[in-house]
Amino acid sequence: MEEFNTTVRISGFALSSLMFHHLNSDADVEGLILGESVGEENCRITDSQIDHIQFEHTINIQKHIPCHKLHSFYSNVGDVSEEKIRPILSDYQEENVIGWYRQRRNTRQQMTFMEQVVHQNMRKILSNRELVFMLLTPSQATASGSTHRLEFSAFIWHSSQYINIPIFVSNLGNLEQQDYWRVSGTCPSLGQSEAVKQHRTQFFCSGDELKEVRNISSMNDDLLGEMQKVCKEVEKSERAVEKLQEDLKELKEAIKEHSEKNETQKHASPDEPKENVLLCSALRTLFPDAPSLQTQTLTVQGLPVLELCCNTDHNVDIPTKLPLILENQHTRKKDTAPRLRKKCLVAGYSQRLKRKRKTNDTSESASDSGSDTEIEMNGQNRSISPTF
Amino acid sequence: SIVLHIMAVSAVHLESDAFLVCMNHALSTEKEEVMGLCIGEVWMSCVYEVDTNRIVHIHSVIILRRSDKRKDRVEISPEQLSAASTEAEISFEHRLADMTGRPMRVVGWYHSHPHITVWPSHVDVRTQAMYQMMDQGFVGLIFSCFIEDKNTKTGRVLYTCFQSVQAQKGSEYERIEIPIHVVPHEAIGKVCLESAVELPRILCQEEQDTYRRIHSLTHLDPITKIHNGSVFTKNLCSQMSAISGPLLQWLEDRLELNKHSIIKLQKEKERLTQELASL
Numbered sequence: 060m061e062e063f064n065t066t067v068r069i070s071g072f073a074l075s076s077l078m079f080h081h082l083n084s085d086a087d088v089e090g091l092i093l094g095e096s097v098g099e100e101n102c103r104i105t106d107s108q109i110d111h112i113q114f115e116h117t118i119n120i121q122k123h124i125p126c127h128k129l130h131s132f133y134s135n136v137g138d139v140s141e142e143k144i145r146p147i148l149s150d151y152q153e154e155n156v157i158g159w160y161r162q163r164r165n166t167r168q169q170m171t172f173m174e175q176v177v178h179q180n181m182r183k184i185l186s187n188r189e190l191v192f193m194l195l196t197p198s199q200a201t202a203s204g205s206t207h208r209l210e211f212s213a214f215i216w217h218s219s220q221y222i223n224i225p226i227f228v229s230n231l232g233n234l235e236q237q238d239y240w241r242v243s244g245t246c247p248s249l250g251q252s253e254a255v256k257q258h259r260t261q262f263f264c265s266g267d268e269l270k271e272v273r274n275i276s277s278m279n280d281d282l283l284g285e286m287q288k289v290c291k292e293v294e295k296s297e298r299a300v301e302k303l304q305e306d307l308k309e310l311k312e313a314i315k316e317h318s319e320k321n322e323t324q325k326h327a328s329p330d331e332p333k334e335n336v337l338l339c340s341a342l343r344t345l346f347p348d349a350p351s352l353q354t355q356t357l358t359v360q361g362l363p364v365l366e367l368c369c370n371t372d373h374n375v376d377i378p379t380k381l382p383l384i385l386e387n388q389h390t391r392k393k394d395t396a397p398r399l400r401k402k403c404l405v406a407g408y409s410q411r412l413k414r415k416r417k418t419n420d421t422s423e424s425a426s427d428s429g430s431d432t433e434i435e436m437n438g439q440n441r442s443i444s445p446t447f
Numbered sequence: 448s449i450v451l452h453i454m455a456v457s458a459v460h461l462e463s464d465a466f467l468v469c470m471n472h473a474l475s476t477e478k479e480e481v482m483g484l485c486i487g488e489v490w491m492s493c494v495y496e497v498d499t500n501r502i503v504h505i506h507s508v509i510i511l512r513r514s515d516k517r518k519d520r521v522e523i524s525p526e527q528l529s530a531a532s533t534e535a536e537i538s539f540e541h542r543l544a545d546m547t548g549r550p551m552r553v554v555g556w557y558h559s560h561p562h563i564t565v566w567p568s569h570v571d572v573r574t575q576a577m578y579q580m581m582d583q584g585f586v587g588l589i590f591s592c593f594i595e596d597k598n599t600k601t602g603r604v605l606y607t608c609f610q611s612v613q614a615q616k617g618s619e620y621e622r623i624e625i626p627i628h629v630v631p632h633e634a635i636g637k638v639c640l641e642s643a644v645e646l647p648r649i650l651c652q653e654e655q656d657t658y659r660r661i662h663s664l665t666h667l668d669p670i671t672k673i674h675n676g677s678v679f680t681k682n683l684c685s686q687m688s689a690i691s692g693p694l695l696q697w698l699e700d701r702l703e704l705n706k707h708s709i710i711k712l713q714k715e716k717e718r719l720t721q722e723l724a725s726l
Binding site: 070071072073074075076078079082083084121122124125149150168200201203204205206207208209210211212223224225226228229230231232233234236237238239240241242243244249250255259262263267269271272275276279282283285286287289290292293294296297298299300301303304306307310311313314317318321 | 463464466467470471473474475476477478479561565592593595596599600601602603604605606607608609624625626627628629631632633634635636637640641643644647648650651655657658661662664666667668669670671672673674675676677678679680681682683684685686687688689690691693694695696697698699700701702703704705706707708709712713715716719720722723726
């Protein structure tokens with residue numbers, strides 16, 4: 060008969076560090092948990108026939124690796140890929156992954172469906188049957204916001220279900236602190252015995268100091284010194300990270316300013332429409348003697364303003380860009396009513412329209428543009444209105 | 448005439464790295480209450496010269512030594528707190544100036560309630576009230592830990608912020624709730640780091656002081672002294688195992704994490720610098 064007896068242990072520092080990760084984020088956070096699993100088999104025979112074998116399993120959470128964003132190691136449907144876990148682990152070994160964690164505010168201490176799917180896939184990928192899922196759920200305990208609560212527990216898949224396992228926070232208090240003896244026993248013989256006097260030097264240094272006390276104090280001092288050194292390095296690294304984040308912020312702002320400036324320069328006068336260079340070149344080619352067709356401005360009555368002609372040579376290569384124009388040019392050279400065309404140019408639009416109706420009963424298509432009207436009046440059947 | 452309504456503290460903003468140190472301290476032992484001081488500044492805003500809004504901003508904490516240690520749950524008396532904070536202000540004056548050059552001061556105190564409800568006891572409320580007489584903006588924080596719901600097997604940690612108020616003159620002091628928000632502070636501040644590594648040093652010092660007091664007793668025979676020596680060794684080993692070791696582990700992990708962040712941020716900086724140059 061097997062009993063499942065698993066405990067999860069975490070140090071107060073590791074738990075605080077997890078809380079710290081979530082406090083610095085508005086959203087949910089998640090990451091990997093590293094540590095070691097220690098199993099011990101305790102065989103107890105309660106009677107001659109039945110063996111109770113108790114497996115005592117301790118999972119020690121030693122550190123966590125926070126993920127910078129959610130869904131770092133799994134897809135939207137919960138598929139876990141080893142390639143995605145590798146970069147998160149970086150230098151750490153995959154064997155040390157003993158689980159993963161998620162922190163979500165104002166939710167229940169219950170695994171969601173997605174979390175269950177991810178956990179099962181993690182178990183397959185990492186071939187760790189005893190993988191732990193640690194769930195931390197902070198919430199507000201009072202309406203005023205004066206009191207806050209954090210609940211946490213671990214989940215393990217066992218016997219086809221998820222079992223909730225308490226997390227034990229290892230601390231100084233749970234290690235028995237022995238008391239000092241303040242009084243000696245009342246037997247002077249012990250203090251004056253030869254055996255004790257002979258072996259005294261093995262325990263005491265010159266004077267009254269105990270060798271053991273000196274040794275352990277010296278080791279502890281060195282350990283604290285080591286800690287101070289690492290602390291200084293951590294402090295330097297914190298400032299370096301802060302400085303880089305500041306630099307990035309400044310760079311992003313500078314880039315934003317620059318691109319905003321470029322944008323405004325591009326659209327210098329948004330109200331003015333851009334010149335249709337192709338149309339201008341086409342009109343100049345087709346009607347070289349009609350300057351009014353090169354104007355970009357009409358009066359309110361629709362009369363072209365000849366003074367505002369486009370005089371720029373746009374250097375458009377007509378054969379390549381506007382081949383149809385050349386075809387038309389060729390045909391138009393056979394035109395027999397240039398005079399009529401000129402008259403139309405001077406007349407107003409309404410008059411042009413009247414004439415169009417008169418003479419273009421047979422024309423196939425009518426268009427509203429001035430230039431098209433001219434062309435049609437020449438008796439051309441083919442609609443050669445350029446499409447822009 | 449203008450009546451000045453000086454309201455009690457309207458809210459407390461606790462920086463997350465200061466919270467980290469408090470939490471480390473509170474979770475260090477389930478056998479007794481631990482305490483410390485909150486360092487920061489008070490921001491006041493005056494609305495129409497009538498309503499004063501006080502927000503206490505806590506930037507870091509200082510871990511305090513308990514002057515008298517008892518095995519049972521020890522209430523922290525006002526005298527204890529006063530003595531400890533005076534000592535702290537003197538000893539840590541050089542650390543109390545903020546990195547930005549703004550002077551910081553003691554703005555509150557915190558202590559832990561292991562296995563006990565987060566609400567302040569009568570003694571806690573009285574201690575808080577005494578301090579408020581000297582400083583109206585003084586606030587109290589309590590961290591309740593090592594609580595487990597036996598049914599759901601869920602561990603729990605709670606923290607609360609309070610001040611004391613007297614309903615009428617002569618009546619009992621009562622607690623009033625003060626909203627507390629933990630403000631994100633991704634990088635850990637210098638003062639916070641220094642305070643965090645003070646804990647093992649303080650524990651070691653307390654143990655050494657206790658041992659020396661015992662060891663100086665003249666009537667103890669060699670066997671007793673050898674026994675006490677091994678008790679000292681055992682207690683120090685417990686500290687190394689439960690506190691120094693895990694703290695060193697966390698520091699090394701944090702350093703690793705920062706090293707990776709620096710590499711990533713450096714690459715991003717180079718990329719953005721190139722992008723800016725090309726514009």
